[in-house]
Amino acid sequence: MSLETIVGNIKIRNPLILASGVLGSSYSVLQRIYEAGIGAVVTKSVGPVSREGNPNPSIFALKDINGAINSIGLANPGYKHFRDEIKILLENNVQTIVSIFGGDVEEFNEVLVGLSDLSITAFELNLSCPNTEKEGMVLGTDPQIVRRIVENLRKKTESPIWVKLTPNVTDILEIADAAIKGGCDALVAINTLKAMVIDIYSRHPILGFKRGGLSGSPIKPVGIRNIFDLYEQFGEKIPLVGVGGIAKWEDVFEYILAGASAVQIGTALGIAHPENKIRHIKNNIQKFMKNEGIEKIANIIGGAHR
Numbered sequence: 352m353s354l355e356t357i358v359g360n361i362k363i364r365n366p367l368i369l370a371s372g373v374l375g376s377s378y379s380v381l382q383r384i385y386e387a388g389i390g391a392v393v394t395k396s397v398g399p400v401s402r403e404g405n406p407n408p409s410i411f412a413l414k415d416i417n418g419a420i421n422s423i424g425l426a427n428p429g430y431k432h433f434r435d436e437i438k439i440l441l442e443n444n445v446q447t448i449v450s451i452f453g454g455d456v457e458e459f460n461e462v463l464v465g466l467s468d469l470s471i472t473a474f475e476l477n478l479s480c481p482n483t484e485k486e487g488m489v490l491g492t493d494p495q496i497v498r499r500i501v502e503n504l505r506k507k508t509e510s511p512i513w514v515k516l517t518p519n520v521t522d523i524l525e526i527a528d529a530a531i532k533g534g535c536d537a538l539v540a541i542n543t544l545k546a547m548v549i550d551i552y553s554r555h556p557i558l559g560f561k562r563g564g565l566s567g568s569p570i571k572p573v574g575i576r577n578i579f580d581l582y583e584q585f586g587e588k589i590p591l592v593g594v595g596g597i598a599k600w601e602d603v604f605e606y607i608l609a610g611a612s613a614v615q616i617g618t619a620l621g622i623a624h625p626e627n628k629i630r631h632i633k634n635n636i637q638k639f640m641k642n643e644g645i646e647k648i649a650n651i652i653g654g655a656h657r
């Protein structure tokens with residue numbers, strides 16, 4: 352029995368990947384999580400220049416439903432400062448997927464090219480950021496822009512390119528199709544859902560930025576539905592990585608049966624002792640596979656479609 356899985360041409364020792372952003376961008380934390388047994392890590396999204404975060408509070412826990420709303424946005428040190436952290440991770444053999452963002456094609460190019468001499472496991476494109484030319488419009492909601500960005504980057508690196516999709520669109524399949532036509536190697540779904548919380552006593556939005564993104568258990572059914580639809584449409588063409596609301600080992604299988612070759616875990620690792628959580632999920636995945644006679648992950652990917 353093996354927990355190994357393959358996403359495109361990348362072998363990952365097990366299907367669990369740390370999702371972007373939740374545990375920040377310091378190499379020591381990511382390395383610790385990898386040493387605890389996670390299959391791979393995704394860095395916090397890094398852009399062309401250092402950016403301050405949105406005003407505090409920028410994260411609000413929804414304890415009763417095991418979720419969170421955050422407006423951390425694209426706070427990051429800029430790729431030039433981040434290079435050294437990535438280098439250390441790669442030198443220590445941590446499978447590192449680097450999440451990058453930009454406000455347009457040129458900014459994406461600059462970041463990717465600036466890091467492309469490192470043997471990065473894969474680049475993950477965070478397209479949930481505002482277009483610098485069309486203020487307020489999120490890049491990942493326009494199929495033409497998505498295709499242009501991916502097509503451009505495809506020519507600039509040998510490393511695999513994963514495209515992370517936002518669920519805040521009318522038709523995620525249209526965006527996925529554009530990313531595939533642009534030449535990406537895997538699709539990652541989903542990023543957070545548009546959300547907000549208001550304090551009824553002060554009568555003000557709770558987050559400093561007012562609006563935020565919902566993550567954690569409440570979004571799992573949305574993620575499952577998106578992966579199910581993506582697999583039905585593109586399952587033969589492109590590997591899928593499922594993300595959204597994974598907190599238990601059962602959730603991992605649900606995503607795999609919907610069509611994911613691997614999964615990412617965010618909020619659940621942010622609100623619990625992450626090392627313990629990873630060990631617990633991994634042990635139970637192993638037990639379940641043994642009990643169910645599942646030899647390898649690949650045998651059940653997309654199983655809910657058969």
Ligand SMILES: Cc1cc2nc3c(=O)[nH]c(=O)nc-3n(C[C@H](O)[C@H](O)[C@H](O)COP(=O)(O)O)c2cc1C
Pocket residue numbers: 370371372373395396410419421423424425450477515541542543565566567568570594595596597615616617618619
């Ligand atoms: C605090 C926080 C920061 C995040 N930062 C990023 C980020 O920098 N880039 C990105 O692509 N997604 C980011 N995300 C989204 C997660 O990677 C993930 O797609 C989302 O939270 C759904 O997964 P989850 O329910 O397991 O958290 C962030 C989420 C949270 C909660």
